[in-house]
Amino acid sequence: MAVPVITRRGPEPVFPPFEYSDLLNEASFGDWRDALVKDGYTVIKGAVSRERALAAREEAFQWLEDFPLGFKRDDPSTFKNEHLPNHMKGGMIHGYGIAHEQWLWNLRTEPGVIDAFAKVWGTRDLVVSFDSAAVMLPNRTDVVDKGRWEHIDQSPSRRGLYCVQGILNLNDCGPEDGGLMILKGSAPIIEEFFNTIGREETRTWGPVDFYSFTDDQHQWFHDHGCEWVKVCCEPGDLILWDSRAMHYNVRPTGQRDRTCAYICMAPAKLLSNEDRQKRKVAFDQYLGTTHVPFASLHLRAHTPGIRADTGLPDPLDTGIPRYPRVATDTVLKLSGIAAY
Template sequence: MIVTHEIPAIQTVDFTANTTYGDFRDDLVRDGYAVIKGAVSKEKAAHYVDRYHDYLEGFGLGYDRNDPSTVKEELLPVINEKGMLFHYSAIHEDFVWGMRAEPGVLKVFETIYDTEDLLVSFDAINVSFPNRKDITPNVPWPHQDQDPERPGFRCVQGLLNLLPNGDDDGGLLVLPGAHNISVEFHEQFKDEEQLYRWTNETYFFTDAGMKWLDTKGFKWVKVNADPGDLIIFLVEG
């Protein structure tokens, strides 16, 4: 027997745009994402970069942070073409929990949810090396991580940026403001055949859906960030 529980949308942020917060929440409400500058110090960000390298070298497969020629699939743990490392319980390494528990990170989510009693879900860490030729080329994968049949504000995702990330670097792409028409979009495409996914909490946008969003005037924006910046974004739309 499958038991489901209807969970109401979260009401701690006013997405009607009738409230001015004077902080990152104004960006989140307007654009669906926000960049919190300096959530973690640059020194702490550099420390976590070193811990990443320690972790990769610790597998003993031959990777050496000082030798770019060792950035090869056979010398690294399993990392997919999007830089996602899902395996080895990497998400529970102490340095990963250290990043989650940084006061500047916690404060942002405490502000959003209006509580210090937080739950966290973390499915991967990102280890992206530039200009790799030894793995499948990366391609865009426009998606949302929320069931279209359960609209409204239910979750905020975030990533802590550790290295300089500019126009010419890989990173997060967003459609500012598209969250405001998420319900309209999914009503329009509710009968469209979906790609395989193991949970309804993931929705993949098709070419037809992306063209529809383009006709509505929504354009991709590459989110740039400095070391220690926290990027947060809505999972709906």
């Protein structure tokens, strides 16, 4: 029996029409984009070679070991907050200027990654989010699991497609290895959902392109045939998903770490002059951005994160990458600083 959701009528959408809003309306491509339309996500096998992905995983672990906190990848007794840089959700890292570490930029400029986003948008003239990475270690005993945190990274006041997010997987990722949870089939019916309950603003923090769901709302999607899928993949596989798809992540329950990079690209022509100016500030000051590579750039000066083990600002979090990216022509174009 269907469970009714609480109707909350809010204001009608105020955002202007988006140029690409109808891009994923029909599954008529004859390739992996059809799964992106129907299911809300897809896995592109071998976007990066297995060897290159595993090498990047080694770089991520070396980055962790370079902190003078005593972390050792082969010593599970160091898999604790006191031996690790600040992180959230068991391993998502946002401080320390990590968005502009060379090893992360190397992954953003991989031809297979650029090719995938170019196929989605129909152009190779792309800009990339200054996003982060995650290293979720197994057998953590000092992380409190707060349960599901289902959300979409798109305002309910937007209509149609707005953003396609990505995760480049850097380790084998099976059912017990942590990773992305997607509510399969939720993206195509998200507007029907908001047409039913209304578009009242519920955010208490964060950028405008975010919406979290209550239990009764969650049930509405199950009543309409949606089901949760744990996305399993191999090193070098690229997961793409429509930001309208409900999703969250889970930590490893087995013996393997979950290591990945968050990468999102969109057409460079979507950048306004203000966007370009803000992205240059972010680039020069090693700041991160939201998943959306254009617009909604909520920049703020770097402040050291508060450590979970001491409750004090982390003196190691200077906001400056340990190995800052080299500003190549490709990097400058993907940053929105240089023109195509």
